[in-house]
Amino acid sequence: MSVSFIMASLPSVASRQSTSVVYHRSAEWQWITSRDFDTRHEARTSMVDSMQSAIIWYRSPGRQQHMDTANRFSVKKFSDVAVEVVREKILSGELAPGQRINEIALSEELQISRSPLREALRDLTSEGLVTMSPGKGSFVASFDIETVTQIGEIRLTVECAVARFAAERADESDRAELKQMIGEIEEAIAAPDRPYPHHLNFHHLLGRATKNPRLSQLSDEVERQLRLARIASGNSPTRAREVLAEHRAISDAVLAGDVERADREMRSHITASNDAIIALIVS
Structure with a gap:
């Protein structure tokens, strides 16, 4: 992976080596590129009107070819x-x-x-x-086993409540989003060696379907506490496919409005998730 930064700031920044600086003068872009760059990239972008902003081009093998030019750049602090x-x-x-x-x-x-x-x-x-x-x-x-176990117990209680309320309260918009997300997850791991796409947050979507912002926030907070461990576990292609099957079962129960089945499928999923994380720690 290579990362190139194009920073928009004061002209004095231009003196920094290994940095391309873009700034605006008389409606024209001035490009200043240090000589010791191993690889140079040409880019076009729009006006940057904040001195405390930067433009990043994130470039990695296998991803670049799927990115169009417009999406390679974004203005950020x-x-x-x-x-x-x-x-x-x-x-x-x-x-x-x-x-x-x-x-x-x-x-x-x-x-x-x-x-x-x-x-x-x-x-x-x-x-x-x-x-x-x-x-x-x-x-x-x-994380250690004790921490994962304790957070896992909290997560089990919270997520089962989320599943029950989602099955009871999800509206047509929620159901449509659930169907779409399951389809996106299936597409993301279509190849047998792909990890679980953690940017597709199934549990957050379920939390919104409860129509209880406080419960949804609590769910997000508990999920964050185990995020790194869950991502490491989901990096296994085998576990990724298991998670997809578990999420699909939960989604089907919610779509059917079956509260008890949603609770049961979520309980099974969280238990399997906790076991997978602990197995990863032990190994």
Whole structure:
């Protein structure tokens, strides 16, 4: 994977090496490219009207060919850019569970100050991917069997309630979204070696169908606490297909308005999920 940053900021930023800077002067784009770039990329983009913004081009093998030119660029704050990069490092395993995050090295790599980087780490803490310890620094989240078991028990109670209320209260719009999501998941793992597509948040969609914002929020919070462990488990193509079958069974029960079956299928799914996470830790 290679990552190139095109930063929009003060002209003084142009002096930084390994960075392409785009800024606007007299309605014309000025391109400044440092000479020590190993690979240069040409790009076209629109006006950037904020000095505290950046344009990131995320480029990885196998993904680039599926991205059209317009979607390769998006205007983001520096902290948003950092969130994406650090998240990718964690989910790819480049930053291992429990590893201390070197803020100095990361800020130098991204060529941003530590202030937006720390903002990014706080955002990742809310996602359950990072833990922050006063006086010690930031660490990639890690889990032990006891923690997973305790959170798993909470998750079982919350998600079964979500399934029951969703089956009881889902409207036509919710049902249409559930059908669409199951179809997207099926498409995403059509190839036998594909991991589960965690950007398709089935449980969040179910939470919305309960028509209870507080319950939905609680569900999201519990899910975040186990997010890294669940993603690691779902990276197994075998487990990914099992999860799809479990989600489909829950969805079918909700679509049928069968409260008891929805509860039963969710209970089976959460139990299997917890077991898979614990098996991953033990291994």
